[in-house]
Amino acid sequence: MTPTAGQTIGPFFGFALPFPRDTELVPPGTPGAIRLHGRVLDGHGDPVPDALLELWQADPAGQVVRRQGSLRRDGYTFTGWGRAATDRDGHYAFSTLLPGAPFFAVTVFARGLLNRLFTRAYLPGASDGFLEGVDVDRRSTLLTTEDETGLVFDVHLQGDRETVFLSYPRHQS
Amino acid sequence: MTAVPSTDPAPASQAEVTAEIEAIASSYVETPDATETQPRLDYSPYRSSLLRHPTKALQQADPEGVELWAPVFGERDLDPLEADLTIQRTGEPVGERMIVTGRVLDGDGRPVRHQLVEIWQANAAGRYVHQRDQHPAPLDPNFPGMGRCLTDADGVYRFTTIKPGPYPWRNHRNAWRPAHIHFSLFGTEFTQRMVTQMYFPGDPLFPLDPIYQSVVDPAARARLVATYDHEVTEPEWCTGYRWDIVLTGPHRTVVEEDTLS
Numbered sequence A: 001m002t003p004t005a006g007q008t009i010g011p012f013f014g015f016a017l018p019f020p021r022d023t024e025l026v027p028p029g030t031p032g033a034i035r036l037h038g039r040v041l042d043g044h045g046d047p048v049p050d051a052l053l054e055l056w057q058a059d060p061a062g063q064v065v066r067r068q069g070s071l072r073r074d075g076y077t078f079t080g081w082g083r084a085a086t087d088r089d090g091h092y093a094f095s096t097l098l099p100g101a102p103f104f105a106v107t108v109f110a111r112g113l114l115n116r117l118f119t120r121a122y123l124p125g126a127s128d129g130f131l132e133g134v135d136v137d138r139r140s141t142l143l144t145t146e147d148e149t150g151l152v153f154d155v156h157l158q159g160d161r162e163t164v165f166l167s168y169p170r171h172q173s
Numbered sequence B: 001m002t003a004v005p006s007t008d009p010a011p012a013s014q015a016e017v018t019a020e021i022e023a024i025a026s027s028y029v030e031t032p033d034a035t036e037t038q039p040r041l042d043y044s045p046y047r048s049s050l051l052r053h054p055t056k057a058l059q060q061a062d063p064e065g066v067e068l069w070a071p072v073f074g075e076r077d078l079d080p081l082e083a084d085l086t087i088q089r090t091g092e093p094v095g096e097r098m099i100v101t102g103r104v105l106d107g108d109g110r111p112v113r114h115q116l117v118e119i120w121q122a123n124a125a126g127r128y129v130h131q132r133d134q135h136p137a138p139l140d141p142n143f144p145g146m147g148r149c150l151t152d153a154d155g156v157y158r159f160t161t162i163k164p165g166p167y168p169w170r171n172h173r174n175a176w177r178p179a180h181i182h183f184s185l186f187g188t189e190f191t192q193r194m195v196t197q198m199y200f201p202g203d204p205l206f207p208l209d210p211i212y213q214s215v216v217d218p219a220a221r222a223r224l225v226a227t228y229d230h231e232v233t234e235p236e237w238c239t240g241y242r243w244d245i246v247l248t249g250p251h252r253t254v255v256e257e258d259t260l261s
Helices: A136-142 B014-029 B218-222
Strands: A034-041 A051-056 A081-085 A091-096 A103-110 A117-122 A145-147 A150-152 B097-105 B116-121 B146-150 B156-162 B167-169 B175-177 B180-185 B194-199 B239-242
Touching: A034 A051, A034 A103, A051 A091, A081 A091, A117 A136, B116 B156, B146 B156
Parallel strands: A034 A150, B097 B239
Antiparallel strands: A034 A091, A051 A081, A051 A103, A103 A117, A145 A150, B097 B156, B116 B146, B116 B180, B167 B175, B180 B194
């Protein structure tokens, strides 16, 4: 069957898609909790204040989590999924655990972006067949870097440091 | 030839934007083998896309690990009453009450069962409950304009809501969006995640709207338009629209676990 076309998330998702503790895969301060954060930037390097990122990841043991409860966090159940809107500086932040896998899966939505984009935020120093297949000079756009609170991952929608975005075999243009 | 977008601070006229839309549409028709299903990310008539679209080719990836699975949502995540956008406050919202229903299918035609569907929209006057919406149309204290539900075992979603109004925006001078409802959808895999907009049949704003027209294939564009369905309409109560959504194809064999909630 032919897939339905995507459309931009537009400017007005802010009252509908964010929900309480959406960015907290684990409550901040939980043993092992890190902050995964960064900025979403446009082709001029200006912040994108109306973007939405979704994070989907394995648990620390590397298992894919199959538990409900993301939309109503109980503070104890790790569901592996979260959502973060950017602020006026284009900044987003998740509180989460390190996955027992090489990367976090990330979806990017924004006003001005006509369809969602997929990417991977790899742990520092990670390497796999996919990364090795990416041009050396663009590989760093997929790698998180460490800071004092956890990991940093910036998303450049366009420009010299444009993030590598992904297409999967069953996607169509 | 593609029209060159204006970088002049003075906003373009509708005629200028329509000319750009038509130039892109006619260059697509001239390519006989092309069948696009998705919007162009690089679509200059939508001015906000100019600095927000990737210019480099997407990198092909075989899905691995979590990418072969989707997050699980269930009864614990939402209340069934969230599927009725007309009962979120004490009074009845103003406007044309309607039911919107349809099926969420994967690219192989299988129903996506027990999965989350989220919608948001303007009220009957074309105003969003959002501080950045400056359109001087009335807010409706009885219509927050967002809802969620889970699909059933046949992949069916169903919302009761109010028909949204068209509204002005600042893409160009006298720009108006056709009436639409935003939909957010998950499949059985991360790779199927999508956000889109549902439109209403016969909207006179279709040819003028760069977001709708960013899907340059006419058949793909038509798939974004719901169908009026008198079987969904309820006597003495509300009208009914039907709209099915097809996600991309799965890379993993769908298993029993995908149908658990």
